[in-house]
C-alpha cells in the first residue's frame with residue numbers, strides 16, 4: 063500500500079469517528095497548559111491532573127511562579143517524576159516569561175523552546191493546542207503508532223525524522239487533530255507492550271498487523 067493511501071485511510075477514519083479530539087490534560091488557560099505539559103514529561107496525564115489543581119491555585123500566572131522558588135514548587139509536585147528538575151524549570155520558565163515575554167506565552171516554536179523545561183515536543187504541543195498551528199509533537203505514542211501503522215519508514219529513527227514525514231503527508235489544517243489522534247490511539251489501543259490488534263479499527267491498513275498478526 064502506498065504511504066499516501068495509508069495516511070488517507072487514517073485521516074478519513076478519525077475524521078469520521080473522532081472528529082473533535084482533545085488533550086487529556088486539564089487546564090484553564092495557556093499558562094496552565096504550558097505548566098501541565100512541562101510536568102507531563104515522562105509522567106502520565108492522570109498523575110499530572112492530580113497535582114495541578116492546588117499548584118494552579120498557588121501559582122495562577124507567570125508572575126507568581128517567578129516570585130517563588132524551586133523548594134516551594136517542589137512541595138506541590140513531589141509525587142510526579144523528576145520533581146526537582148521540573149520545579150527548577152517551572153520557576154525559570156515563570157521568570158523568563160516575565161522578563162522576556164511580557165508574561166505572555168509566545169506562539170512560535172522557536173521562542174517557546176527558549177523557556178526552561180520546554181523542548182521541541184512541548185513547544186509543538188503548545189503551538190498546536192493553544193495557537194492551532196500545524197506543529198506535530200512526536201512523543202513515545204506518536205513515534206510507536208507511526209512506525210507500526212507504516213506511516214513512516216523504518217529509517218525514521220528519531221522523533222524529528224518522524225515529525226518531518228508526518229508533516230509532509232498530513233494536511234496542515236489537520237495536524238493539530240492528528241497529533242491527538244495518534245497519541246490517544248497509542249495510549250488506549252496500540253499499547254506499547256500488547257497492542258489490541260484484534261479490536262483495532264485501523265488493522266485493515268496497518269503494516270504491523272499485516273506482517274505480525276494476519277500473516
Ligand code: SF4
Nearest residue numbers: 252257259262268270
Ligand atoms: S492493528 Fe495493532 S499495531 Fe496496528 S495500529 Fe492497531 S493496535 Fe497498533
